[in-house]
Amino acid sequence: MGKILFVGVTCADVVINVDRLPRTAEDVVVYGQHMALGGCAFNAFFIAHALGEPAVLFSPVGTGAFGDFVRKGLTAEGIPVAVENPSMENGCCYCFVEPGGERTFVAYHGADYHYEPAWFDALNMDEIDAVYVCGLEIEDPTGSVVVAFLERQCAGKQIFFTPGPRPDAVPIDLLNRIYDLHPILHLNNDEAVVSARRLGVAVPDGSGPEAVACACAALRERVGNAVFATLGKDGCYVDDGSRAFAVPGVSATVVDTIGAGDSHIGALMACLHRGDALEDAMACANRVAAAVVSTAGAHLSPERVREAARV
Numbered sequence: 001m002g003k004i005l006f007v008g009v010t011c012a013d014v015v016i017n018v019d020r021l022p023r024t025a026e027d028v029v030v031y032g033q034h035m036a037l038g039g040c041a042f043n044a045f046f047i048a049h050a051l052g053e054p055a056v057l058f059s060p061v062g063t064g065a066f067g068d069f070v071r072k073g074l075t076a077e078g079i080p081v082a083v084e085n086p087s088m089e090n091g092c093c094y095c096f097v098e099p100g101g102e103r104t105f106v107a108y109h110g111a112d113y114h115y116e117p118a119w120f121d122a123l124n125m126d127e128i129d130a131v132y133v134c135g136l137e138i139e140d141p142t143g144s145v146v147v148a149f150l151e152r153q154c155a156g157k158q159i160f161f162t163p164g165p166r167p168d169a170v171p172i173d174l175l176n177r178i179y180d181l182h183p184i185l186h187l188n189n190d191e192a193v194v195s196a197r198r199l200g201v202a203v204p205d206g207s208g209p210e211a212v213a214c215a216c217a218a219l220r221e222r223v224g225n226a227v228f229a230t231l232g233k234d235g236c237y238v239d240d241g242s243r244a245f246a247v248p249g250v251s252a253t254v255v256d257t258i259g260a261g262d263s264h265i266g267a268l269m270a271c272l273h274r275g276d277a278l279e280d281a282m283a284c285a286n287r288v289a290a291a292v293v294s295t296a297g298a299h300l301s302p303e304r305v306r307e308a309a310r311v
Contacts, residue, residue: 002129003054004273005157007146008041008137009112010059010074012066012092013258015296020098036299037073038093039112040134040164043259043299046077047266047288050305053273058082058123062090062111070112083119085111101254101293105165113137115145125153130273132265135164138174147174150181159183162265167195185219185227186265189237192216192229212237213244228282230264230289236282247282252290259299264289267309284309 017032037046045057060083061070067090074081091110097103115137131154137146150159161183163170175198187195189207196203196215199222204211216227216239226240235249267288271281291308292300300308 001054001273003056003127004045004048004130004132004269005056005058005123005128006041006045006048006132007058007149008044008132008134009039009091010037010042010057010061010070011039011090011107011112012036012069013038013095014092015095015097015256015258017097021096021104034296035069037070037077038095038259038299040136040162040262041132043262044132044266044269046299047263047305048270048273049079050300050302051267051270051309052306053270055270056082056123056128058120060085060111060114060119062086062088062114064089064110066090066092067111082122085114087111088114095256095258097256097258101256103256103258109140113140113142115142115149117145117148120145120149120153123153125157128154128157130158130160130269132160132162132269133178134162135167135170135175138178139166139169139171143171143174147177150178154181160186160265160269162186162261163191163195165191167191168198172198179223182224184225185223186230186261186268187228188230188232188261192219192227195219213239216244228265228268230261235286236264238278238282240278247279247286249286250290252294254293255296257293260289260293263292263300267305 013036022028048055061081062085088111091108091112094106095103189212192215193203193207193211196218201218203215212229220227220239229237233249235247237246264285267285271284288308
């Protein structure tokens with residue numbers, strides 16, 4: 001069995017708890033804050049890694065206080081830094097969390113979103129059989145470098161693509177090039193609707209069951225592969241061409257929703273990679289995501305990940 005390659009961001013999540021987001025020019029008081037390792041690729045990688053699947057994290061790490069934080073954090077977890085970029089400052093993500101658990105991100109993109117073609121040449125792709133990539137990296141200036149890597153070095157690999165929280169911001173030419181590689185798609189219900197409408201599909205209003213089913217069917221036809229749409233507390237829906245169904249979620253007391261989607265795809269990829277049945281993989285991913293939203297920040301201990309994954 002080969003390894004899973006996670007290409008994307010590792011950054012510092014600066015989690016800031018507020019009663020509500022301020023209006024322009026208004027002052028509010030923070031009632032809690034902390035900093036943790038984050039970033040979509042790291043969050044997904046860490047879940048797969050904690051579940052025991054062989055995984056490789058390919059994240060550029062830059063300079064500055066946030067770069068130092070990321071470097072030390074990865075070292076503490078026993079995770080090697082794949083790419084050092086001494087010419088750029090590392091970015092961070094300011095995560096504003098309101099009492100209901102909803103998060104609002106304000107991100108600073110630095111070295112963590114910058115890619116050079118030669119960096120990918122250091123990868124041993126013979127040992128890789130599945131690849132994760134997120135749309136947030138694709139919408140940045142060097143997104144075409146990541147897409148070219150997928151085209152050049154990932155033939156025969158299963159690509160998992162998550163367009164991310166800004167699916168309408170991914171350049172359409174790059175998006176179509178990724179779709180042409182027949183990736184498995186992983187989105188939430190709102191992202192699925194937006195992504196399908198970018199294809200020119202007349203999706204019903206809202207993001208309820210009818211709209212999600214319509215959107216996923218259109219996306220599945222476009223990519224020629226399975227499409228997963230997370231539904232929050234209601235679980236996850238899949239359309240793989242032969243059938244379309246939902247696996248219910250599990251109840252959770254929401255602390256914050258940081259990393260919910262990342263953890264879901266990380267667990268899903270890990271379970272599918274080890275050969276679990278589709279329904280079992282989705283149910284496991286639902287449980288892990290529920291555990292993440294029940295915790296402050298996206299980062300669970302490996303023991304907590306494995307505990308959540310068990311039935």
